[in-house]
Amino acid sequence: MTDIARPTRVRWMIVAAVFVTYVLMFIDRVNISIAAKYMIDEFGISSVEIGMIFSTFVFGYALFQIPGGWFGDRFGPRRVLGFAILWWSLFTAATAIAGDIFLASWIGVVGSFALVRFLIGVGEAVAPPNGARTIANWMAPGERGLAFGIIFAGNTIGAAIAPPLIVWIMVTFGWREAFYISGAVGIVVAALWYWVSSDRPAEHRWINRAEVALIEGDEREGMRADVAEVGAWWQLFRNVRLWCLTAAYFAVGYVLYLYFAWFYLYLVNGRGMSVEAAGVYTMAPFVVSAICAPLGGRLTDRMTRRYGPGNGKAALGIGGLVATAVFVVAGAAVEDVRLAVLLLALGAGGIYASMAAYWAAAIDMSESHAGTAAGLMNVGCNIGGVISPVLTPWIAGIWGWATALYVAGAVAIVGALFWLPLIAWRRQGEKMPAISAG
Structure with a gap:
C-alpha cells in the first residue's frame, strides 16, 4: 500500500467489477429463453419440456444460495466468486453441445439440457451472496446502499440488453455460437475479477492506507454497536x-x-x-x-x-x-x-x-x-x-x-x-x- 493523504477509490472499482458480474449473470440466465425456438425445431422438444429445462435452473439457483454464501464467508469472495463465474460460463458454453454429447444418449436430450441448466444455476447461485460478502468487506456502512444500488442496476441492464444482443448473435452466427460467445466472455470476466479483487481492502495492492481507514474507520465501529453478531x-x-x-x-x-x-x-x-x-x-x-x-x-x-x-x-x-x-x-x-x-x-x-x-x-x-x-x-x-x-x-x-x-x-x-x-x-x-x- 502507498501512504498518501487522499484516499484511493479502489472500493468503487470492486463495486464496478461486481456490477459487470451481475450484467453477465442475467445475460447467461435469459439466453436460453431466446434459443428455445431453435432448440424446439432442431430437437423436437415440446413447450412443456422446455419449461422443465427452465425450471431446473431455478432449482439449482435456489438450492445453492446458502452454501454459496457460506463458502464466501469461509474462503473469501475472490476465489469463490471467481470460480463460480468460471463454472457457470463453462456450462453456458456447454449448452451449445448438450443435445449432441454422449450424455444425451444416457439421459435423453431434455435430461442433458436440464442437467446443464441446473449446473449453471448452481454457479450463478454463488454470485448474489458473494456480492453481499464483497460489499460487507469493502464498503463502509454509510456507502453500502449506493454500492448495492449500483450492482443491482446490473441486473436490469443485463435483462434489458440480453434479448436484442442474443437475438442478433443467433440470427447472425447461429444459436450455438451465442452460448459459445457468452461462455468465452464469462471466462474473461472470471479472470478479470480474480485479477482486480481481493478478499479484504488491506490485502489489495492498489489501495492506500487512507482508503483502508475510510472503510474500516469510526463509522463501521459505530454501526457495529447497532447491529448484531452471532457465533x-x-x-x-x-x-x-x-x-x-x-x-x-x-x-x-x-x-x-x-x-x-x-x-x-x-x-x-x-x-x-x-x-x-x-x-x-x-x-x-x-x-x-x-x-x-x-x-x-x-x-x-x-x-x-x-x-x-x-x-x-x-x-x-x-x-x-x-x-x-x-x-x-x-x-x-x-x-x-x-x-x-x-x-x-x-x-x-x-x-x-x-x-x-x-x-x-x-x-x-x-x-x-x-x-x-x-x-x-x-x-x-x-x-x-x-x-x-x-x-x-x-x-x-x-x-x-x-x-x-x-x-x-x-x-x-x-x-x-x-x-x-x-x-x-x-x-x-x-x-x-x-x-x-x-
Missing part, C-alpha cells in the same frame, strides 16, 4: 428478524418474476399490443429500474445515517413495496395502454429503489456471516420467483390479467408488513437494541 453461522437460522426479511424478499421475488416471465405476454394478450410494440414497451420496467436502483441505494445510506440501520432500511423496504403495490394496482386498472405501461414500470422501479435496503439489512444481521445471511434471504426471493410464473397465468386464465396484477399488489403489501419487526425505535442518546438471534 456460528447456523445460529442465523434462529434469527427471527432474518426470517422476516426473507419473507419480505419473497414478496419482492413474486412481483419481480411477474415482470421477468409475463410482462411481455401481458401486453400482447392482456392489453392487445402488437408483437413489435410489446417488444419495445417490455424494456420500460427495466429502464426505470436501472435508474431507481442506484437512487434508492443512495437514499438507503442517507436514511440509515439519519434514523439508524433498523428504521432507515425498514422505511425504504416498506415504502418500496407499498409504492409497488399502488403502481401495479393502478396500472392494472387504467384503460390507457401507455399509461398502464408507465405505472407498471414505476412499480418495478419501486422494487429496485428498495433493493439495497434488503441486502444491507442482511449484512446487519451478522457481518461475519454476511454471505450466508444474504443467501438465506435470497432463497425467499427465488421461492417467490418459482410460484409467481405459475400462479400468475392460472389466475389470469380464470379471472383475468387485472386480477393477477391485483394479487401481486396484495402480495407486496403483505411483504411490507414483514419489515415491521426490523424497526428498532430509539430515543435521543439511547443505543439501538441489537438484532439478536431468536
Whole structure:
C-alpha cells in the first residue's frame, strides 16, 4: 500500500467489477429463453419440456444460495466468486453441445439440457451472496446502499440488453455460437475479477492506507454497536428478524418474476399490443429500474445515517413495496395502454429503489456471516420467483390479467408488513437494541 493523504477509490472499482458480474449473470440466465425456438425445431422438444429445462435452473439457483454464501464467508469472495463465474460460463458454453454429447444418449436430450441448466444455476447461485460478502468487506456502512444500488442496476441492464444482443448473435452466427460467445466472455470476466479483487481492502495492492481507514474507520465501529453478531453461522437460522426479511424478499421475488416471465405476454394478450410494440414497451420496467436502483441505494445510506440501520432500511423496504403495490394496482386498472405501461414500470422501479435496503439489512444481521445471511434471504426471493410464473397465468386464465396484477399488489403489501419487526425505535442518546438471534 502507498501512504498518501487522499484516499484511493479502489472500493468503487470492486463495486464496478461486481456490477459487470451481475450484467453477465442475467445475460447467461435469459439466453436460453431466446434459443428455445431453435432448440424446439432442431430437437423436437415440446413447450412443456422446455419449461422443465427452465425450471431446473431455478432449482439449482435456489438450492445453492446458502452454501454459496457460506463458502464466501469461509474462503473469501475472490476465489469463490471467481470460480463460480468460471463454472457457470463453462456450462453456458456447454449448452451449445448438450443435445449432441454422449450424455444425451444416457439421459435423453431434455435430461442433458436440464442437467446443464441446473449446473449453471448452481454457479450463478454463488454470485448474489458473494456480492453481499464483497460489499460487507469493502464498503463502509454509510456507502453500502449506493454500492448495492449500483450492482443491482446490473441486473436490469443485463435483462434489458440480453434479448436484442442474443437475438442478433443467433440470427447472425447461429444459436450455438451465442452460448459459445457468452461462455468465452464469462471466462474473461472470471479472470478479470480474480485479477482486480481481493478478499479484504488491506490485502489489495492498489489501495492506500487512507482508503483502508475510510472503510474500516469510526463509522463501521459505530454501526457495529447497532447491529448484531452471532457465533456460528447456523445460529442465523434462529434469527427471527432474518426470517422476516426473507419473507419480505419473497414478496419482492413474486412481483419481480411477474415482470421477468409475463410482462411481455401481458401486453400482447392482456392489453392487445402488437408483437413489435410489446417488444419495445417490455424494456420500460427495466429502464426505470436501472435508474431507481442506484437512487434508492443512495437514499438507503442517507436514511440509515439519519434514523439508524433498523428504521432507515425498514422505511425504504416498506415504502418500496407499498409504492409497488399502488403502481401495479393502478396500472392494472387504467384503460390507457401507455399509461398502464408507465405505472407498471414505476412499480418495478419501486422494487429496485428498495433493493439495497434488503441486502444491507442482511449484512446487519451478522457481518461475519454476511454471505450466508444474504443467501438465506435470497432463497425467499427465488421461492417467490418459482410460484409467481405459475400462479400468475392460472389466475389470469380464470379471472383475468387485472386480477393477477391485483394479487401481486396484495402480495407486496403483505411483504411490507414483514419489515415491521426490523424497526428498532430509539430515543435521543439511547443505543439501538441489537438484532439478536431468536
